[in-house]
Amino acid sequence: MATEAMAAPGAVTGGKIKSELMQQRVRAARWFLLPMLIALAVVAGWPLLRSIYFSFTDASLNNIDGAEWVGFSNYLRVQVLDSGAVRYRGLLVDPSWWNAVWNTLRFAVVSVSLEAVLGMLVALVLNAEFKGRGIVRAAILIPWAIPTIVSAKMWSWMLNDQFGILNDLGLRLGLLSQKVAWTATADTAMTAVLIVDIWKTTPFMALLILAGLQMVPKDIYEAAEIDGVHPVKQFFRITLPLVRPALMVAIIFRLLDALRIFDLIYVLTPNSSATKTMSVLARENLFDFDKFAYGSAMSTLLFLIIALLTILYIWLGKVRFDGGDR
Amino acid sequence: MASIELRNIRKAFGVVEVIKGVNLEVRKGEFMVFVGPSGCGKSTLLRLISGLEDITSGEMLFDGKVVNALAPSKRGIAMVFQSYALYPHMTVYENMAFGLTLEKGHDKSEIRRRVEKAADMLQIRQYLDRLPKQLSGGQRQRVAIGRAITRDPKVFLFDEPLSNLDAALRVATRIEIAKLHESMDNVTMIYVTHDQVEAMTLADRICVLRDGHIEQVGTPMELYESPNSVFVAGFIGSPKMNFIGGDLAQKLDAHTVGIRGEHITITPGEGMWQGTVIHTENLGADSYVYLEMGTEEPVVVRLDGVNSYKSGEVVHITPMLDNIHRFDTAGKPIR
Numbered sequence: 001m002a003t004e005a006m007a008a009p010g011a012v013t014g015g016k017i018k019s020e021l022m023q024q025r026v027r028a029a030r031w032f033l034l035p036m037l038i039a040l041a042v043v044a045g046w047p048l049l050r051s052i053y054f055s056f057t058d059a060s061l062n063n064i065d066g067a068e069w070v071g072f073s074n075y076l077r078v079q080v081l082d083s084g085a086v087r088y089r090g091l092l093v094d095p096s097w098w099n100a101v102w103n104t105l106r107f108a109v110v111s112v113s114l115e116a117v118l119g120m121l122v123a124l125v126l127n128a129e130f131k132g133r134g135i136v137r138a139a140i141l142i143p144w145a146i147p148t149i150v151s152a153k154m155w156s157w158m159l160n161d162q163f164g165i166l167n168d169l170g171l172r173l174g175l176l177s178q179k180v181a182w183t184a185t186a187d188t189a190m191t192a193v194l195i196v197d198i199w200k201t202t203p204f205m206a207l208l209i210l211a212g213l214q215m216v217p218k219d220i221y222e223a224a225e226i227d228g229v230h231p232v233k234q235f236f237r238i239t240l241p242l243v244r245p246a247l248m249v250a251i252i253f254r255l256l257d258a259l260r261i262f263d264l265i266y267v268l269t270p271n272s273s274a275t276k277t278m279s280v281l282a283r284e285n286l287f288d289f290d291k292f293a294y295g296s297a298m299s300t301l302l303f304l305i306i307a308l309l310t311i312l313y314i315w316l317g318k319v320r321f322d323g324g325d326r
Numbered sequence: 327m328a329s330i331e332l333r334n335i336r337k338a339f340g341v342v343e344v345i346k347g348v349n350l351e352v353r354k355g356e357f358m359v360f361v362g363p364s365g366c367g368k369s370t371l372l373r374l375i376s377g378l379e380d381i382t383s384g385e386m387l388f389d390g391k392v393v394n395a396l397a398p399s400k401r402g403i404a405m406v407f408q409s410y411a412l413y414p415h416m417t418v419y420e421n422m423a424f425g426l427t428l429e430k431g432h433d434k435s436e437i438r439r440r441v442e443k444a445a446d447m448l449q450i451r452q453y454l455d456r457l458p459k460q461l462s463g464g465q466r467q468r469v470a471i472g473r474a475i476t477r478d479p480k481v482f483l484f485d486e487p488l489s490n491l492d493a494a495l496r497v498a499t500r501i502e503i504a505k506l507h508e509s510m511d512n513v514t515m516i517y518v519t520h521d522q523v524e525a526m527t528l529a530d531r532i533c534v535l536r537d538g539h540i541e542q543v544g545t546p547m548e549l550y551e552s553p554n555s556v557f558v559a560g561f562i563g564s565p566k567m568n569f570i571g572g573d574l575a576q577k578l579d580a581h582t583v584g585i586r587g588e589h590i591t592i593t594p595g596e597g598m599w600q601g602t603v604i605h606t607e608n609l610g611a612d613s614y615v616y617l618e619m620g621t622e623e624p625v626v627v628r629l630d631g632v633n634s635y636k637s638g639e640v641v642h643i644t645p646m647l648d649n650i651h652r653f654d655t656a657g658k659p660i661r
Contacts, residue, residue: 219411222378227425227477228399237424241415 048303054296061290074297091297096273097281101305104277107190108258111197116251118198119205124235126206127213144203152267155196159183159268186274193265193275197258205250212246213239248319255313259306278302328389328402328480328514329354330375335384337370344370346538347384357507357515361525361561362535369485371535372518376405376483388481401481404474408486410466412458412473418445419454422473444475447509448502464495471506482510484517488524504528522562526550534558556657559584565614567651568625574599580652580660587614587628589649597642601625603635617641 018026055074059067076090091097126137143151158165161181170176182192216239224234240247262279269275276284282302286295313319330352337345344367352358360368373379374386377398386393393401412421422441426432432440445451448468458466467487474482484503488496504527507515519525525532526546534541534549534557542554546562553559559567567584575583592615601617604624613633616624627643635641652660 217409217411219407219409220413223405223407223411223413223473225378226376226398226403226405227428228397229424229428233428238413238415 051296051299051303054293055300057293057296059292059296061287061292064292067293070293074293075301091294091301096276097278097298097301099273100276100278100281103190103275104259104261104279107193107197107261107275107277108255111194111201111258112251112254114194114198115202115205115254116247118202119209119250120247122202122206123209123213124239126210140203140206142203143200144207146200148200148263149267151200152196152264155192155199156183156268159192183269184272186272189269189272189274193268196268197261197264200264201254201257205254208250208253209243209247212243212250215246216242245320248317252310252313252319256306256310259309260302278305330481330514330516331385331387331390332371332375333385333387335371335374335386336382337367337374337379338382343382344538345374345382348538348540350533350540350543352514352516355512355514357517357528357530359525359529359532360516360518360535361520361522361532362541363561364520366535367538368518368520368535372483372485372516375481375516376403377401402479403481403483404477404479405483405485406467406470406474406487408489410458410470410490412466412469414458417455417457418450418461418469418472421458421469422454422476425473425477440476440478441472444472447475447506448472463491464499467491467499468502471503475506475510479513482513482515484515486518486520488519488521500524500527523564526562532562534561552659552661553584553651554659556582556584556653559651559653565626565628566623568621569623570599570619570621570625572620575652578650578652581655582653582657583645584651584653585645585649587626589646590625590627590643591646592627592629593642593644595642597644599644600640600642603637603639603641605637606633606635608632615641617643 054064054067056069056071057067058070072090074090076088076092079087079089081087122140126133126140146154157163159167159182161167161179161184164182166182167176167179171179180188182188220238220242221234224238229237260279261277262283265275265277265280266283278298279302282295282298284295285291285298289295330350332348332350335345335348336343348371360371362368370379374381377393377396381394388396388401398405413424416424419441422444423437426437426440441454442451445454448471450465450468450472453461453465453469458469461469467490471487487503488499491499503517507513507528517524517528529546531543531545532549533543536557542549542558549558549562553562556569560569563586565587567586568590570583570585571581575581599619601619603615604618605616607614607616610632612631613629615627615629615633615635617627618624625643654660
């Protein structure tokens, strides 16, 4: 929206004299943008710049104002030991950091892909006409409406190794041979987190895709019907290309969200290195370990990684935010 | 080539019955037009023939075979939609070839040949590489027609194909469709419109629908010259037929008398009826004089050339008695 409003006046080029109406529109656009730009600068721009600044200092929680500039040493520094051996220190060679990066990426890719597939299925169902569709549409949004902390706690009880309903059901149905400590075991912790996240955010994905599906004119399907297009082919040759713009935007929203996942993991699997993500690790260093500068460096890298992935995605996926090619 | 027979066809959406028992035979190679006011069920009837809607009761036969349950793609039909219904993400070529590429037994060169042949017929060959959004409304409608031709159908269905075009383009495309019918004389065509001019100019036979019933089926001239009801008389022809009731009709032994504007002459001095001029429309070749003479709607007299009757002027008119339509209280003709 914002870019569009800015781009339109900019399009008046070639030495043409702008009409009064055009000038008026440009002025109005700037005034309308101003509150948002100020809000963004205050709540996003300033903290971001502060974090980046702190990542180049030796700031600690009890001495934030007295922080001194240390250059890149939070990221990478060379240490020569007494024995003469050379050691690299800093975030870029910190295995726990790279573990967190790997966890985050794995989580983001798996959860978003599964959510996209499931969301598409749900959206296709909701797009069909059946009795009680309105109620189902509202009901399916419930997981999304529950605060993450609440749903994380709820699931952690359901996944509980002693009293959890999932273990109980699994044993009764013969799916499990013994009780599983879903959230505590390193092998299953990530799976548990993924299950809860997919349960929670598939509705959101479905809703965004549904909006795209409803933009597809009905008569195209009738034309396809007369052309004798098999339903499966109809989906891949007609529906999917036409909802692609909406789908791509939905995926990018979810990807941004998933890459900075924090609350769910913080509640469901605290302190498990199998699920610790970049955000969780950064917070831990910032506040728990009193390594404020080191945590700031992590936050800065997290920002860069997300920015890089987003740019890559938009570029490779040729995402357009104006509703695609219709 | 196919003949289509509808036997007591009914269609209900929930409790609302839209088609209330239609019997109709469309002959092989015929151009049949369904015409009627909005909500009369003409589009629904077309969709029943296409198979896009299920028939509630009755039988639909293509060449004597019941096709009630047959999928649209297996009926040998092609359909042109009012909104074109082109696939927006495919080029014109892909749009036209899509149906064929899905059918087995067509190799690429054959598909290309058929698409190009259809494109040549409609003069859209230079647009084959474009996307629908890069075309104008008229060009899109040609692509939609081209897509239908490419399928080489036995039955061609048109659902108000000209409604979204502007007046000039509508006339031009109408002529294209008429030419298409001539060049594809073994294809049965069914065409839905609410515009009686399209019906009159295109049809071999017209089927006038009203409220889910067939009001009359016949050639354009049959409908024009001997309408089966007040409704058909009023629907076919422009300007609308004049209806005169009351004493004036009583004198002619009818409940309502219908007379077309071109069948009334202004007779200076004396005439059968008289009225006050309220407005004159000059169209160049002819002119319409609107008269107030106590009827529900003003009586329109159609005259050749330019005329200049002033508002308020009282004129005498005489209907040509041979061309008078007399109707009884039920709106049926007295012959």
